[in-house]
């Protein structure tokens with residue numbers, strides 16, 4: 001592996017007067033025990049845009065993404081310092097109600113993980129836990145979220161059948177529907193298509209392109225073509241550092257940092 005200078009970075013910033021920022025991190029560090037795996041990442045994610053995080057295996061993409069809605073809280077040895085700003089609030093403070101915050105910042109994981117329940121129950125599970133009781137409201141929510149996730153036509157007649165009977169691609173779109181049932185502002189997706197075949201991947205990508213109208217999306221992907229296809233902005237991570245962050249087109253055609261250039265052109269390492 002070439003030795004890249006981790007102090008030389010090119011990070012795009014936005015003027016909040018011109019471009020609303022949905023979420024940002026300021027000098028974010030993540031430690032597992034004594035090992036620092038995210039080393040001071042400051043990024044701004046614009047509202048209603050798709051931002052991708054790319055980088056080689058172990059560069060810290062998932063660790064960073066998981067920090068954004070405090071999923072690293074679940075890992076005992078993990079410690080996160082720095083600010084995560086959402087609506088003027090640092091949500092990395094201990095006093096934050098994480099359960100409440102995750103209503104606004106939802107997450108979809110790499111492997112489709114529907115509950116062993118019906119399609120309908122998968123979507124209504126969290127809203128019911130948060131107090132929604134009216135059957136009509138729940139029915140409408142199921143229809144709207146499945147439509148937004150691009151799954152309604154395929155499952156509208158089998159809503160009360162097990163979600164586990166769906167194909168992998170359908171299960172992943174159900175997980176996206178389940179995440180948006182809480183009407184979050186921001187959707188975090190950790191390699192949502194890596195376990196899917198190319199056709200299902202393409203359907204999920206189309207779904208994300210549609211969702212962009214209503215949600216700010218941050219996606220980790222191993223697949224550079226996918227980042228190039230779907231995202232407006234791309235961040236390149238290397239050894240726990242965001243080395244470059246810019247418009248996706250720029251990252252793939254005229255990157256400012258040598259490591260990014262090597263990575264996107266396949267000459268990395």
Ligand SMILES: Nc1ncnc2c1ncn2[C@@H]1O[C@H](COP(=O)(O)OP(=O)(O)OP(=O)(O)O)[C@@H](O)[C@H]1O
Nearest residue numbers: 032037055056057058059060061062063064075222
């Ligand atoms: N729960 C954990 N405990 C200890 N170390 C961890 C944990 N999770 C990740 N790490 C370490 O942190 C580093 C970054 O891992 P991370 O999964 O964030 O990278 P990544 O870029 O998402 O990799 P991949 O593309 O392979 O998923 C790696 O060295 C990994 O071994």
